[in-house]
Amino acid sequence: MNYKELVKEVTRLLDKFQEDKQCIDSYTEDAAKELKNLSSDDQKFVIDALLGCITHKKLLDTVVNIFYVHQGRTLLRVDRNLFIVVCYLAMFQLDDLGLEQFSKIIKSLDISKMHKFLSFFFNVNNLTTQIQEEWSHIYDVTVVQSNWITPLIRWCGEIDKLLDQLASKMSKGSLPKKSAKKITEPKEFILTQPKPRPLPAAEVIPQQDKPKPVPATTHQSPKEPDILDELKQRNRQKALEVLNEAKSQQFRCANPQKSEKTQKVMSQILQSRDAELKFDKLYTSGSPSTQKANILPVKLNTTAILREGALYNRQLEEELQRLEQLSKGASEPSAFLQWQKEMKDKDLQEELAELERRRLEGRISHEEAVLARERVLERNHHKVQQTKEETAELMRKYAEKRLKEEKEMRELVQQVADGHKNSKAAKAKLQEIKQHIVKEVSEQSRELLSQALEEAQAELSRKMELIRQIRAFESIPLVRQKFVDETETAGHDLLCEMSLAELRERLIMLRELQEFEQEERRNWILQEKQMKEELLLDQLDNIALCRSLAEQAAAARSQEEKRMKSELREAVSKDERVLALQKTLEQKQQERQQKKSEKANTKRNEKEPPLRDKNSIHNKQVLEEHHWQELERSLEQQVHGIIQQSSNKTNAGPNQRRVF
Incomplete structure (x- = not known):
């Protein structure tokens, strides 16, 4: 282990x-x-x-x-x-x-x-x-x-x-390892000539400061063309997304099936009708089966079991009262319920026919909206052409402005190079001032160091005195033993006063009494628990029986509902107004298809002239790009020449700055 x-x-x-x-x-x-x-x-x-x-x-x-x-x-x-x-x-x-x-x-x-x-x-x-x-x-x-x-x-x-x-x-484990003793070896005393005095160290030659690098903005191309290209790509992507969405909606419109909204409204109407007819459940007649099933499909807690059991018991009592009233001669409301059901079926059929008509009218209006959208696209294309011309004019003005700024920059560099000729004398004078300041600072730091040393020695002596006092206090022995008689009272002369031993005895008796009460309460709780479990088992049997009967009734009702829905669909499809709207929709679709075919034929006939226009536009763009490249190359050569002239002039004096 x-x-x-x-x-x-x-x-x-x-x-x-x-x-x-x-x-x-x-x-x-x-x-x-x-x-x-x-x-x-x-x-x-x-x-x-x-x-x-x-x-x-x-x-x-x-x-x-x-x-x-x-x-x-x-x-x-x-x-x-x-x-x-x-x-x-x-x-x-x-x-x-x-x-x-x-x-x-x-x-x-x-x-x-x-x-x-x-x-x-x-x-x-x-x-x-x-x-x-x-x-x-x-x-x-x-x-x-x-x-x-x-x-x-x-x-x-x-x-x-x-x-x-x-x-x-x-x-x-704490003993250190013994190290081998070293033996001293004597060395001979050698008389030699004294070493010559070394030469004094040469003064450090001041290094020239590194020149500032040329800023990146000097040879940087303007940002506006990149921003315009990015905007063009973004707008083109948005236009493609809108076009794809319009195409998908167009094909969705041509789908002969019902829309999702229509199906949703129809399902809501059917659900509301089912909810209104739920009272038929109380008047259904049938012999209850004698099968018992203790296993429920869903695990229920105690509250749910008791609540559902009470519900089924109440339903059973109502059914018994109804049978008793029928045996005494009361009438069943079956004729009224049949009439009510027929009227609701008729209203539902009218609502479904109205929904179908609205759907067809919406599709017709969508066909008209497609034609209007084509006109809007043509107007937007004209606006885009105008914006392109305006941006070309702005780019030309911006290029002229950049040339003017380059000339001003060249003049400024020349002025700065002329002003740096007499900087050597100023540097020597600045060096003398720095040496004087260093001497004054060293004298002040010496005085401060001596003062800090005196303060540290005084603080150390004070701490040593405190340590001696603390060790003197710790060396005093302490008496920690306590002598207590548990049978004596405290002597306060009170009526309820008792000794420690008596208090312990009373606490022991109180603890025994509490344990006895807890045992009785535990037995009572066990009895209540057993009774509750028996009640829950009975309720579970009753719930399983009632649920099986409800499932059989629901299956029969679902079959009846399916049959009624199929009849309603057939009646709606034979409505005269719905058939008329379907014919108008087919006519609108045929008109749109004819316009689309005519438009495709006109594009095919006019295909050659647009190609020529595209070639001319492409040649124009190539010429513009060539012109801009030559302009940028000439600007770079001029800037390089200015930089070389200024560097030749500033190399004569050390530690001179270059300003661009």
Whole structure:
């Protein structure tokens, strides 16, 4: 058994456990499923340790909290559950494991941490004072003394031997390795000529500043043509999308089937009619089947079962009352219902015929809209041609403006080059001023450093004095033992005053009374639960029976509805006004097809002249592009010549700036 891995597994499970959100039993079952790879003994060890640490959490937490208070900040909070597991093994499993197994577990873990914890926990002074006092707040004093304090004190002698072994291992591991001694070798004393004095270092030659690079805007082409090309492509893409959408709508219009909107309105009318005729369900006659089905298709909760059972019981009572009234001589409203159904069928047939007429009128109006849209496209094409001419005029004006700016730039470069001739003398004067400033700054920094050194020495002496005072306070011993008599009262002379022992007895009696009341309440709850389960089972049988009957009635009703719908469709298709509208629609479609064929013939006849126009336009565009390229090339040559002239003039003096 690898005890180190097992203890790590227990601490990992403790870290994941959340007391307020998880149940102990379910959590241990899930943990056992995760530990299938381990052997049966290892699984038993991990599960027992996990259950023990969770059930005795209060006792173990008190020990670990006192241990952290003693050690201060030398320990990490991450190791808290590790100390809890070791404390549980020492308190509850030490007799079962034996000293040999327990020492193996301790030696497999971190030796320094285990030495600190065991030396604190198996200290008789700590057990009998702080730990016993904290445990007495949770359990009775006699139980704490007999079950935990006495067995732990009995194991203290043997645990001390284990602590000595851990201390010896720690000392061996902390000893440094012995290094080999170095032997000094004597060297002869050599008299030589003194070295000549080295030549003084040459002063650093000031480097010339790097010239600024030529800005990218000097040789950059204008952005306006790119923006115009992008706008053209975007507008062309939008026009193609609109054209495709118009084509798809056109073919959709030619579809002889009914539109989605018409089908949706028809389905809504049929649903409203079905909802109005639902009262026929109460007057249906038929013998109920005696089959029982406890298995329902949908899982119901308690409220849904009781509500549905009450609904079916109420329907059964209403049906029995109706049969009783019929036996006494009452009449059934079957004739009125038949008349009402016929009238509703007639109204529905008229509504469907009206919807069909509206659909056909909409298709006719769409055919007329297609013709109007063609006229709008021609007008838009004329507008596009005008905008193209305006943009060409703007580009010509922009080119003239750019030439004027280049001339002004050339004159500005010439003026700046003339102004940089006398910069060498100004640089020498600036160097002298900088040296003077550096000398003044060095003197001031020397004074500030001496002042800061004095302040640091005074602060250090004050801190040393405070440390001596704190160590003097810490060396004073503290008395931590408390002597309390549990049978004596506090002496306040009150009527309700009682001693600590009497208070504990009364609390024990109160706890027993509460346990008795809880047991009675638990029995009563179990009886109520059994009665409720029997009631729910009866209701489930009733619900299954009623649902099967409702399914049979719904199947018969759906067949009747299908038959009625087919009859309504036949009647609507034979309406005279609908047939007339269909004929007009066919005429409109034939007219549109004739116009389209005529338009295609005219385009085919006029195909050659447009080709010539396209060739002339293409040649014109090629000439314009050639003209613009020559203009840009001449501008670049002029700018390069200006830059070379300015660089030749500025190379005579160092550290001169170039301005473009």
